[in-house]
Amino acid sequence: MSKITFNKKGNTLLLTILILTAVLTSTLMAAGLVVQGIKLNRSQKWSTSAYFAAEAAAERIVWFDFKKLFEFDESSWGDAKDGYCLKFNYDMGDEPASCLGASPACVEPVLCTDSSAVSSLANSAGYKIIYEKDDADLKLMCIGIYSGSRRNIEIKIPDYY
Numbered sequence: 001m002s003k004i005t006f007n008k009k010g011n012t013l014l015l016t017i018l019i020l021t022a023v024l025t026s027t028l029m030a031a032g033l034v035v036q037g038i039k040l041n042r043s044q045k046w047s048t049s050a051y052f053a054a055e056a057a058a059e060r061i062v063w064f065d066f067k068k069l070f071e072f073d074e075s076s077w078g079d080a081k082d083g084y085c086l087k088f089n090y091d092m093g094d095e096p097a098s099c100l101g102a103s104p105a106c107v108e109p110v111l112c113t114d115s116s117a118v119s120s121l122a123n124s125a126g127y128k129i130i131y132e133k134d135d136a137d138l139k140l141m142c143i144g145i146y147s148g149s150r151r152n153i154e155i156k157i158p159d160y161y
Contacts, residue, residue, distance in 0.1 A: 043149070046146050046147045046148065046149040047146075047149045047151060049123060049125050049144075049146035049147070049149070050125060050144040050145055050146040050147075050149040050150055050151040051144055051151040051153075052125070052144065053121055053125035053126060053127045053144030053145060053146060053151075054127055054142045054143060054144030054151050054152060054153040055142075055144070055153060056121060056127060056144070057119070057127035057128070057129050057142035057143075057144065057153070058140070058142045058153045058155055060088070061086070061129055061140055061142070061155070062155065064106070064107065065157070084109040084110065084111065084112065084130070084131060085109070085110050085111070085112040085114075085117035085128045085129060085130050085131075086107050086108075086109065086110075086128075086129040086130075086131055086140075087107065087108050087109070087110045087116055087117055087119070088106065088107055088119055089105060089106055089107070089108065090106055109131075112128065112130060118145065123146075124146070124147075125144060125145065125146040126144075126145045126146070127142060127143060127144050127145065128142075128143050128145075129141070129142050129143075130143065134156075136158070136159050137156055137157065137158050137159065138156070138157040139154065139155070139156050139157075140154070140155040140156075140157075141153075141154050142154070142155065
């Protein structure tokens with residue numbers, strides 16, 4: 001009859017490898033969650049900057065209208081149609097006392113595909129304002145842009161025309 005022997009020298013090594021594999025897997029999963037959280041945080045930051053750029057555009061156009069610095073007069077804008085963008089020719093605070101009849105005009109229509117349609121802000125964000133006439137209403141779409149994120153704010157001024 002032969003004797004069966006049990007060699008227990010390799011059991012400790014095997015158990016150590018299994019425990020290290022479990023710890024490494026847990027660490028890699030936790031690191032993946034942290035990286036995903038960092039990417040989400042960056043995306044949220046970009047989105048917030050884009051929203052504030054759109055908000056700045058909305059405030060600027062409402063301020064211009066409130067101060068009566070200009071009027072949306074499509075007849076004086078030539079062939080400007082719905083879907084054109086508004087371009088500001090002056091920095092905030094540098095515009096003349098009245099933009100009515102100013103040269104160059106404070107605001108003028110440009111094709112939205114034109115690069116001058118995007119106004120830049122100090123934080124590298126930008127915005128553009130698309131206007132549309134809807135019966136007697138004026139509709140403005142303020143689009144904020146920052147690092148690939150885009151956020152929109154829509155303003156509708158009833159009975160404008």
